[in-house]
Amino acid sequence: MNYENILSNYADGITTITINRPKKLNALNKNTIQELHDAFDAAENDKNTKVVIVTGSGEKAFIAGADISEFADFDVKEGGKLAAQGQALLFDFVENLSTPVIAAVNGFALGGGLELAMACHFRVASTNAKMGLPETSLGVIPGYGGTQRLPQLVGKGRAMEMVMTAGMIDANQALSYGLVNHVVAQEELLALAEKIAGKIMRNSSVAISKAIKAINANYRDGKDGFKVEIKQFGKCFGTEDFVEGTTAFLGKRKADFPGK
Numbered sequence: 001m002n003y004e005n006i007l008s009n010y011a012d013g014i015t016t017i018t019i020n021r022p023k024k025l026n027a028l029n030k031n032t033i034q035e036l037h038d039a040f041d042a043a044e045n046d047k048n049t050k051v052v053i054v055t056g057s058g059e060k061a062f063i064a065g066a067d068i069s070e071f072a073d074f075d076v077k078e079g080g081k082l083a084a085q086g087q088a089l090l091f092d093f094v095e096n097l098s099t100p101v102i103a104a105v106n107g108f109a110l111g112g113g114l115e116l117a118m119a120c121h122f123r124v125a126s127t128n129a130k131m132g133l134p135e136t137s138l139g140v141i142p143g144y145g146g147t148q149r150l151p152q153l154v155g156k157g158r159a160m161e162m163v164m165t166a167g168m169i170d171a172n173q174a175l176s177y178g179l180v181n182h183v184v185a186q187e188e189l190l191a192l193a194e195k196i197a198g199k200i201m202r203n204s205s206v207a208i209s210k211a212i213k214a215i216n217a218n219y220r221d222g223k224d225g226f227k228v229e230i231k232q233f234g235k236c237f238g239t240e241d242f243v244e245g246t247t248a249f250l251g252k253r254k255a256d257f258p259g260k
């Protein structure tokens with residue numbers, strides 16, 4: 001598919017989605033959010049794609065936030081609608097994909113950019129990355145899940161400080177906060193994400209999709225994560241991957257998962 005603001009490339013089991021508005025530091029306008037939805041949806045429905053990596057083009061930014069020029073004149077109703085539509089179309093959508101999604105944070109990840117990185121299943125960053133939720137400096141609050149996912153990842157006190165100060169943290173601080181899992185030089189970032197993707201791809205994609213459901217359930221009000229785990233655990237016993245995984249182990253050979 002041809003996109004205006006993003007690139008989507010498939011190779012060796014990995015679909016890499018790149019936000020491609022470098023002159024605007026990859027800011028998320030409405031069209032980019034729709035295109036990202038479409039690209040993630042296509043990757044989820046592509047049986048060859050086992051892992052999705054999302055990153056930003058250029059050397060400066062992952063995503064410098066929602067496009068401020070698009071919402072500067074919104075009223076109360078339009079503001080609420082912007083957040084609700086964005087959460088449904090992209091942020092919740094990505095978090096609940098059954099295909100693993102890795103954010104490769106290659107520069108500024110601010111506002112909606114950090115919110116997208118946080119909606120991904122985990123994050124790796126380059127040494128030059130800077131992360132923050134600067135919305136209160138604009139007179140607004142994070143609206144794409146940032147007030148919920150940041151405290152889940154870094155703890156309430158750190159999230160409160162980041163949101164109240166509207167400041168940025170660097171990659172090493174993000175690493176010490178647990179916001180990103182690894183930090184490497186910018187030129188090594190995609191290779192690192194691909195190496196981790198390679199490790200993921202050796203395992204059962206069906207089991208991984210059920211693990212995502214069970215882990216996510218821990219972060220949803222009204223969901224009993226233990227019950228979800230029991231249900232998803234049980235379902236694994238009806239899969240071809242389970243038969244292959246256990247048979248291969250007992251036969252002292254490497255599993256070749258059919259992904260069913």
Ligand code: COA
Nearest residue numbers: 023024025027064065066067068069108110111112134135
């Ligand atoms: N929305 C719209 N445009 C944005 C943007 C955003 N979130 N972030 C950057 N841009 C645009 C700038 O307006 C500028 O466009 P122009 O060249 O047409 O003037 C271009 O991207 C380059 O940004 P610039 O500010 O000149 O780069 P910088 O290196 O001086 O500063 C940042 C980088 C990230 C510190 C700065 O761009 C910034 O603070 N951006 C906004 C971050 C933010 O508040 N995000 C949350 C939004 S809710």
